[in-house]
Amino acid sequence: MKGKIFIATVFIACACTSAQINQTMSEVNKALGSEQPLTTDEVIAGLKEALVKGTSEGSDQASMLDGYFKNPEIKIPLPPDIQKIETKLRNIxxxxxxxxxxxxxxxxxxxxxxxxxxxFISAIKQMTVQDAWGILKGENNAATEYLKRTTTSALREKFQPVIANSLTKVEATKYYSTIVTTYNKIPMVEKVNPDLNDYATTKAMDGLFLLIAKEEKQIRENPLERTTEILKKVFGYKK
Known part of the structure; x- marks a missing residue:
């Protein structure tokens, strides 16, 4: 019941200025009585730890051999323009x-x-008090959405040259060139040549964020995923 009082009070605190958060924490402390309440520092520390855990595990899963290829949720298919002509490609x-x-x-x-x-770690370190409370009050993917807002630009900038390098290294670019060049030689067909690097970058990022969102949901909903005391304390209050 006391945990519910805590969360109800937090949800009422829609405006997240430092003064309002401190006032809310004071009211929560009174409501909880002798029970040891959360502090603002603990909320921030717990959320940062949850984000580090989620992003680390998500990134590690994605970067494993077959991390994308054998995971149907994030496997990258042919670019849409190529999907339209896949049957023709196989027929020739x-x-x-x-x-x-x-x-x-x-x-x-x-x-x-x-x-x-x-x-991701860099973005997590820059999390503010307001960010932390917004995440705690948010949906099961609120932390992931925070990362999308704060890292997408930097991630894309970093990923594009890495993706280009990686595609060349594993010969994806060569196979892509063969497919497109051969198809475009067929008389009377609409030429295709989608931007492979941009497509692969976007899909790779989408896959990462999906894995991170799953990790976040697990931490919020499954007590066994709260592997440290601070995670247990912060997320244990949110029933």
């Missing part, structure tokens, strides 16, 4: 190249995902 003998391209496209994303963690 490019089936193996199509399969190799899909595999190497995902290998490139797995390779690039290794670069994501430091970008």
């Amino acid at each position: 003998g490019l089936g193996k190249e199509v399969d190799k391209f899909i595999l190497t496209l995902n290998r490139g994303a797995e390779d690039a995902a290794k670069e994501a963690k430091p970008i």
